[in-house]
Structures are given as C-alpha cells and as structure tokens.
Amino acid sequence: MAYVPLADQDKDHELHDPHTFITKYVWSQDHKVIAIQYGGTAICVGLVALVLSMMMRLQLGFPDSFTLIDPSSYYQAVTMHGMIMVVYLLTALFLGGFGNYLIPLMCGARDMVFPFLNMLSFWVYLLSVLILMSSFFVTGGPTGAGWTLYPPQTITPGTPGHDTGILLMLISLGVFIIAFTMGGLNYVTTVLQARAKGLTMMRLPLSVWGILVATILGLFAFPALLVSAIMMTFDLTLGTSFFMPAIMAAGEQLDYNGGSPILFQHLFWFFGHPEVYIVALPAFGLVSDVLSTHARKNIFGYRMMVWAIIAIGGLSFIVWAHHMYVSGMNPYFGFFFATTTLIIAVPTAMKVYNWVLTLWEGDIRLNTPMLFAIGFVFTFIHGGLTGLFLGNVVIDLPLSDTYFVVAHFHMVMGVSPVLVLFASLYHWYPKITGRMMNETLGKVHFWCTFLGTYAIYLPMHYLGFLGVPRRYYAMGSTDFIPESAQALNANITVAALFVAAVQILFFVNVFWSLRNGKPSGNNPWGATSLEWQTTETPPKHGNWGSDLPVVHRWAYDYSVPGYPQDFIPQNVPGDFGVSEDHDHETEMKEGPLAN
Amino acid sequence: MSEAVASNLDTPKSGLPGLVDDWTSDKQTYHVPWGKAMMWIFLVSDTFIFSCFLVGYMTVRMTTAEPWPLPTDVFALSLFGSDPIPLILIAIMTFILITSSGTMALAVNYGYRGDKRKTMYLMLATAALGASFVGMQAFEWTKLISEGVRPWENPWGAPQFGSVFFMVTGFHGLHVTGGVIYLAVVARKVAKGHYDKKGYEIVEIAGLYWHFVDLVWVFIFAFFYLW
Numbered sequence: 001m002a003y004v005p006l007a008d009q010d011k012d013h014e015l016h017d018p019h020t021f022i023t024k025y026v027w028s029q030d031h032k033v034i035a036i037q038y039g040g041t042a043i044c045v046g047l048v049a050l051v052l053s054m055m056m057r058l059q060l061g062f063p064d065s066f067t068l069i070d071p072s073s074y075y076q077a078v079t080m081h082g083m084i085m086v087v088y089l090l091t092a093l094f095l096g097g098f099g100n101y102l103i104p105l106m107c108g109a110r111d112m113v114f115p116f117l118n119m120l121s122f123w124v125y126l127l128s129v130l131i132l133m134s135s136f137f138v139t140g141g142p143t144g145a146g147w148t149l150y151p152p153q154t155i156t157p158g159t160p161g162h163d164t165g166i167l168l169m170l171i172s173l174g175v176f177i178i179a180f181t182m183g184g185l186n187y188v189t190t191v192l193q194a195r196a197k198g199l200t201m202m203r204l205p206l207s208v209w210g211i212l213v214a215t216i217l218g219l220f221a222f223p224a225l226l227v228s229a230i231m232m233t234f235d236l237t238l239g240t241s242f243f244m245p246a247i248m249a250a251g252e253q254l255d256y257n258g259g260s261p262i263l264f265q266h267l268f269w270f271f272g273h274p275e276v277y278i279v280a281l282p283a284f285g286l287v288s289d290v291l292s293t294h295a296r297k298n299i300f301g302y303r304m305m306v307w308a309i310i311a312i313g314g315l316s317f318i319v320w321a322h323h324m325y326v327s328g329m330n331p332y333f334g335f336f337f338a339t340t341t342l343i344i345a346v347p348t349a350m351k352v353y354n355w356v357l358t359l360w361e362g363d364i365r366l367n368t369p370m371l372f373a374i375g376f377v378f379t380f381i382h383g384g385l386t387g388l389f390l391g392n393v394v395i396d397l398p399l400s401d402t403y404f405v406v407a408h409f410h411m412v413m414g415v416s417p418v419l420v421l422f423a424s425l426y427h428w429y430p431k432i433t434g435r436m437m438n439e440t441l442g443k444v445h446f447w448c449t450f451l452g453t454y455a456i457y458l459p460m461h462y463l464g465f466l467g468v469p470r471r472y473y474a475m476g477s478t479d480f481i482p483e484s485a486q487a488l489n490a491n492i493t494v495a496a497l498f499v500a501a502v503q504i505l506f507f508v509n510v511f512w513s514l515r516n517g518k519p520s521g522n523n524p525w526g527a528t529s530l531e532w533q534t535t536e537t538p539p540k541h542g543n544w545g546s547d548l549p550v551v552h553r554w555a556y557d558y559s560v561p562g563y564p565q566d567f568i569p570q571n572v573p574g575d576f577g578v579s580e581d582h583d584h585e586t587e588m589k590e591g592p593l594a595n
Numbered sequence: 596m597s598e599a600v601a602s603n604l605d606t607p608k609s610g611l612p613g614l615v616d617d618w619t620s621d622k623q624t625y626h627v628p629w630g631k632a633m634m635w636i637f638l639v640s641d642t643f644i645f646s647c648f649l650v651g652y653m654t655v656r657m658t659t660a661e662p663w664p665l666p667t668d669v670f671a672l673s674l675f676g677s678d679p680i681p682l683i684l685i686a687i688m689t690f691i692l693i694t695s696s697g698t699m700a701l702a703v704n705y706g707y708r709g710d711k712r713k714t715m716y717l718m719l720a721t722a723a724l725g726a727s728f729v730g731m732q733a734f735e736w737t738k739l740i741s742e743g744v745r746p747w748e749n750p751w752g753a754p755q756f757g758s759v760f761f762m763v764t765g766f767h768g769l770h771v772t773g774g775v776i777y778l779a780v781v782a783r784k785v786a787k788g789h790y791d792k793k794g795y796e797i798v799e800i801a802g803l804y805w806h807f808v809d810l811v812w813v814f815i816f817a818f819f820y821l822w
Contacts, residue, residue: 068670081737113629113633114629114630114633170607181637181640185633185637185640186633188633188636189629189632189633192623192624192625192627192632193623193624193625193627193632194623194629195621195622195623196621196622197621197622198619198621199622200619200620200621201618201619201624202619203621218641219636219639219640220640220643221643222640223640223641223643223644223646223647224643224647226644226647227644227647227648227651228647229649230762230766231762234746234758234762237748238747238758239746239747240747240754240755240757240758240762241655241659241747241754241758242651242655242747242755242758243757255747257659257660257661257754258655258658258659258660258661258754258755259655259656259658259659259755260654260658263654263655263658264652266654267647267651270647274600455773502701549620
C-alpha cells in the first residue's frame with residue numbers, strides 16, 4: 001500500500017474533536033493546550049528559582065543582616081536555581097512551550113504527528129518537576145552540589161543533601177529526559193514530515209529552524225546526562241566507583257576506589273554545552289521572526305541564518321571541554337577546545353550582524369515585543385564578547401570561578417533567552433488568547449527589566465576582575481578584595497530585588513489582558529507566517545478547518561514593492577516583487593518565473 | 596498552486612541529487628510514514644546513550660588501578676562436565692540474537708506481502724528467540740552473582756568490572772525485554788488485521804528497533820567480552 005503524505009490526503013478525513021472538559025483542557029492531545037500546560041508549569045517552577053536567587057542576593061548583599069539562609073541552604077539555593085532555570089524553565093518553555101505551540105501552526109499541520117505521545121511528554125515532565133520540588137521537603141533538603149553536580153563532593157558527607165536530595169535530583173533529571181525525548185521526537189518528525197504543500201525547508205520561518213535544530217541537539221546531548229545520572233545513582237546507592245576515586249571524607253576512608261571524577265565532567269559537559277544552544281537556538285529563531293515582523297523587513301540573509309543555526313548546532317558538540325580548563329585535563333585539549341570555541345563565535349556573530357542589518361532602514365515599530373527583541377541583541381552581544389575572554393585558556397584561568405563567569409553566563413544564557421521569552425510572549429500572546437497585551441505596562445516592564453539587568457550584571461564583571469570568587473556564602477575579609485566591593489554587592493542586590501519585583505507587572509499584564517485586552521483579530525502585527533493566517537484566533541482544534549493551507553512563498557515577504565499591503569502572507573498565491581526564494585534553482589525551473 | 600515547489604517524491608533520484616531533492620521538497624523530507632521517521636531518530640538518540648555507556652566503560656577501565664579480570668576466565672562455562680569453555684554461553688547468546696534478526700527480516704518481508712499468518716509466526720519466533728536471550732542473560736547473571744560478583748566488588752580485580760557488567764548488560768537486557776513485548780503486541784495486532792488499512796510498515800518499524808538492539812549487542816560483545 002503506497003504511503004500518502006499528510007498534505008496529499010483527503011480533506012474530509014475525520015478529526016477527533018474533544019468534547020468533555022477533561023479531554024479538552026486536562027488530558028488534552030491538542031498541541032496548543034499542551035504548549036500552555038508546558039509553559040505554565042515551566043513559569044511556575046521558574047518563579048521558585050527566582051525566589052531562590054533573591055534569597056542568595058539578600059545574603060550576598062547584606063551578609064550580616066539576614067538569617068534567611070545558612071551556608072548549607074545557600075549552596076542548595078545555588079544548585080536548585082541553576083538546574084531549574086537551565087533545564088526545567090528554559091528548555092521546557094522554549095521547546096515544550098513554544099515548540100509545541102508554533103511548530104504545527106508554522107508548518108501548516110493540524111497537530112504534532114503523535115498527539116498522544118505529546119500529551120504523555122507533558123505529564124512526564126510534570127512528574128519530573130514534582131520529583132524535583134519534593135526534594136525541598138526531604139530530610140537534608142535538596143542537593144547543594146552546584147548545578148554541575150561534580151563528584152566526588154556531590155555524594156560525600158558534608159555536602160547538603162548528599163543522600164536523598166541528590167538522588168531525587170538524578171531521578172528527576174532521568175524522568176525529564178524521558179519526557180523531553182517523547183516531545184523531541186514529535187517535534188523533529190513533525191517538522192520533517194508534516195509540512196504543508198509548498199512549504200519547503202528553506203521557506204520555514206527561522207523559529208521552526210531554531211527549534212528543530214535545538215531539539216536535535218537535545219536528542220543527542222541528553223543521553224550523556226542520562227548516562228552520567230545513571231552511573232552517579234549507582235555510585236550513590238550501590239557503592240560502585242564509576243566517578244568516585246579512593247577518598248577520605250571527614251577523616252574516614254570511604255568505600256570507593258579507582259573511579260574517574262573527570263569522566264563525569266566530560267559526560268556532563270558533553271550534555272552541558274549543547275544545552276546552552278538548546279536554549280539559545282530557539283531564542284535565535286524566535287527573535288529573528290519578531291525582529292523581521294516589527295521592522296517590516298525580510299530577515300537579512302535568511303539562507304545564511306539557517307546555515308548558521310546548523311553550523312552552531314554541529315560545532316556545539318565539539319567545544320564542551322572549554323568548561324574544564326581548570327579541571328586538570330591534558331593541556332593540549334585546552335588548545336583544541338579554545339580553537340573550536342573561537343570558531344563557533346563566527347556563525348554566532350554572523351547572526352548578530354544579520355539581526356542588526358534586518359533593522360537597518362526598516363520601518364521599525366517600537367512596540368513591546370520589538371523592544372525586548374532589540375534588548376536581546378544588546379545583552380547577547382555583551383554576553384557573547386565576554387565569552388571570547390573565557391574561551392581563551394590563558395584568560396580563563398585567572399577568571400575561572402569568579403563573578404566574571406557568573407556575569408558572563410547570566411548575560412548570555414540567562415538574560416538573553418529570557419528577554420526573547422518575553423518578546424515572544426508579548427508577540428504571540430494575541431494568537432494564544434485572541435487579545436492584545438497592554439502596551440504601557442509592557443514598555444515599563446521592558447525598560448525596568450532591561451536597564452535593571454545591566455545594573456545587576458555589569459558590576460559583576462568588575463567584581464570578577466577583582467577576583468571575588470563565586471559560590472561563596474560570604475566574602476569575609478580578604479586582603480585582595482577592597483572594602484568597596486561589598487558596597488557594589490549591596491548595589492547589585494538592590495537592583496536584583498527591583499528587577500524581580502518588576503516582573504509582577506508582566507503577570508498583571510498577562511492576567512488583566514486575558515479579559516480586558518483589546519481583541520486582536522487574526523493577524524494584529526501584519527505578519528506573514530502561517531500561524532497568523534488561521535481563520536479563528538485562538539485557532540481551534542485541528543487549526544485549519546477543512547482545508548490545509550498551501551504555501552506559495554517564504555515567511556519574510558515584508559514591504560514588497562508593488563504590493564498594496566506591506567506584508568504578503570505565506571499562503572497568498574501569485575508572484576509579486578522579489579523574494580529571496582526566487583533564486584532557488586527548482587523554482588527557476590518549475591516556478592512562475594520560468595513561465 | 597503551480598507555484599509550490601514540486602515534490603520530487605514520485606521519482607526518487609539516488610545519490611547527492613536525491614539527497615538535495617529530499618531536503619528541498621515540500622510536505623515531507625522522507626517518503627516514509629511518520630512512525631518510521633520517528634523510530635530512526637529515536638535510534639540515533641539511543642545510539643548516543645550506548646556510546647556514552649561504552650565510552651564510560653573504557654574510561655573507568657583505564658583509570659582503575661587494579662587489574663581488569665580476564666573475560667575468557669570469567670565467562671567460561673563447563674558443558675556436560677567438560678573443561679570450562681571460554682565465552683561459550685556468550686557465543687550461543689550472540690548466535691541466537693543474530694538468528695532472531697533473520698526471522699525478523701523474514702517477518703518484514705511477509706508483512707509487505709500481506710501474509711498475516713506467516714508474519715505473526717515469524718514475529719513470535721523473533722520474540723521467543725529474544726526471550727531466550729534474556730533468559731540466558733539471567734542465567735549468566737545468576738552464575739556470576741553466585742561466584743561473588745557484585746556491582747561494587749568481585750573476587751578477581753577491579754571493582755568496576757562488576758559495575759560495568761551489570762549496568763551495560765542490564766541496560767541492553769531491558770532493551771531486549773522491551774523489544775520482546777513490543778514484538779508480541781505488534782504480532783497480535785497483525786494477526787487481528789489491525790493494519791489492513793494502515794499498511795504493514797509497523798512490522799518494519801518494529802524490525803528497525805530489533806536490528807538496532809542486535810547491533811548494539813555486537814558492540815557490547817566486542818568491547819566488553821572480547822577485549
């Protein structure tokens with residue numbers, strides 16, 4: 001029996017519309033509902049991480065004034081903040097949230113290819129979150145090993161949560177990886193196999209490209225984390241010695257010998273570095289679409305943007321040991337990994353240039369999503385430049401484990417993706433709810449967040465140069481650190497509290513606009529990509545009504561000369577003006593220009 | 596409508612032009628059902644898991660200070676009162692698993708021919724061979740445990756020997772067990788005519804998984820038992 005692609009199947013095939021409340025909103029197989037479930041859960045758990053960071057900041061800024069946390073719970077806060085933000089918030093929100101919502105809509109599909117698996121993915125993710133959160137309530141509390149979970153200290157007595165806390169963390173990570181795999185397989189298969197008629201890969205919006213490549217990275221990188229989590233679980237519970245060398249703890253010889261702690265670091269960072277791009281690539285994609293839409297211009301160098309995403313994805317697998325310059329590995333490795341690290345800066349810089357060139361002479365509309373998107377370009381350039389410092393072995397050695405590193409990675413993979421998240425939430429909120437968000441509140445939110453993050457992280461770079469070490473409960477009195485550093489620390493804390501408080505505006509805006517926002521219509525921004533062309537907003541189950549859309553152009557036909565509107569939706573037929581797509585070889589042979 | 600880039604799926608080309616056609620086509624990149632594409636992607640991901648396990652194994656084998664036990668001695672078995680024959684059980688297990696790949700391939704063939712009965716029997720034969728593999732693995736585990744091998748120690752040398760052995764063969768054994776269940780379920784559905792409308796690609800998809808599990812075993816066999 002011949003296999004018929006989705007886009008060629010009869011249009012009157014049955015759609016299983018859910019009818020009860022439970023199947024519609026709880027055990028839903030609709031990608032849009034699953035996306036909101038994923039996003040809501042991720043944001044809730046992210047708020048926990050935010051509160052943890054505020055507790056740490058209070059301690060660091062005013063070391064003698066607060067008794068909120070002791071040294072042990074400080075480490076626990078550091079660990080949980082890091083792990084939650086990187087894995088359970090950013091990965092889940094970009095891929096589980098935006099991936100789920102946008103992939104089928106942007107590809108012109110009715111849903112993910114396996115909706116049941118997709119639903120399962122969310123519920124397993126929720127389970128992993130619950131396991132992680134439960135570690136706050138067990139004896140000894142959550143693990144305090146740092147989010148990198150380096151052995152041997154992770155499981156030696158003296159580290160907070162070295163028995164139950166770490167076990168729950170490892171189990172939670174394993175469960176998360178299972179959830180991610182189920183979702184990820186769906187995302188990749190949907191993009192490859194369920195696109196609409198006419199929607200070639202090189203006509204996809206960059207959002208889909210970013211999410212696709214990030215998901216592939218996840219499918220190849222999370223296995224390393226899974227394996228290291230399994231091995232560490234055995235070291236912890238069975239007394240094997242995969243990662244544990246012969247070691248003394250608290251004056252006693254522990255029952256381990258011959259393991260390799262550095263093996264864990266290699267496995268962890270073989271996951272950990274691609275993880276940076278699992279978070280960054282969807283952000284790159286989403287921000288490209290936001291910038292292009294609100295600048296009313298096609299994205300500059302679409303083809304190169306796609307290749308840059310792919311190149312970054314490939315290179316991200318061979319740079320991992322730049323996190324390990326001080327680990328005691330062979331120094332020649334440092335040379336290799338410093339070189340690859342500098343090479344990966346090339347496609348990344350290309351993307352930054354292209355974003356700036358997209359803005360160049362555009363008809364820029366400075367609304368809230370656009371402000372956040374432009375803010376991202378700033379923070380990403382700053383975070384990226386300090387990455388060049390840390391990528392070089394000789395400069396990294398003195399800066400290792402100082403606040404310079406903290407400032408760098410918060411700038412590049414904390415603040416930058418979060419700004420994109422906000423840009424995307426403001427941008428796609430009208431599609432998700434059918435209402436616009438409040439612009440004034442949004443702009444206040446942006447300026448306070450954007451300037452506030454600089455108030456937090458710029459001084460941190462300076463503290464790092466002074467040599468202030470990271471992960472210290474209190475600086476104490478050290479000769480090489482001047483007294484004034486403490487004043488700076490207090491400043492940072494005040495700024496951080498302010499930025500955290502400002503986020504309330506965002507939540508107020510989200511919930512207020514749900515009822516009181518201006519109705520958005522189907523396409524409030526005048527955008528070209530398919531998700532804005534649905535007949536109903538929010539799109540109903542099945543997305544497209546009886547007929548799947550047919551795509552006739554790329555996603556960036558903005559301000560095409562000779563066309564009455566300043567945008568041409570992807571599903572509008574006809575040949576207007578110039579689009580980059582038209583120099584495509586196949587198009588030349590078979591497309592309209594050949595006629 | 597004419598503007599859409601024509602899908603070149605009807606006349607697939609080979610080599611590089613074919614690759615370019617696949618990736619520049621609309622609708623779908625590969626002319627295969629969703630499930631098959633998804634299985635391939637999953638298998639690549641799973642390859643990374645097993646690769647990490649094997650790399651981890653090689654690393655601890657190099658870092659541990661104690662000597663590594665000799666596989667030829669540890670995995671030797673007396674048959675009917677003979678002298679211990681090195682690796683005999685593993686050889687039989689490997690032979691069985693590779694044979695099961697053969698029956699699986701036949702099942703796929705009969706599936707596409709629409710011969711439901713033969714397909715079902717061949718899939719059940721594959722599952723039975725897989726189950727006997729797991730059974731022999733259980734026997735091997737029992738034997739080693741009775742000789743004093745534990746994940747944290749063993750009588751002959753580096754404690755990592757037991758750790759790696761139980762972890763890697765256990766993880767692979769779980770894959771085989773899962774595969775046996777998967778095959779049994781699909782075989783039952785084949786017999787009931789579930790796939791008459793959808794087509795019998797599912798047999799091939801199950802087969803992909805099964806061949807993958809076999810292939811992984813070849814690597815485990817080579818790196819763990821022969822090295």
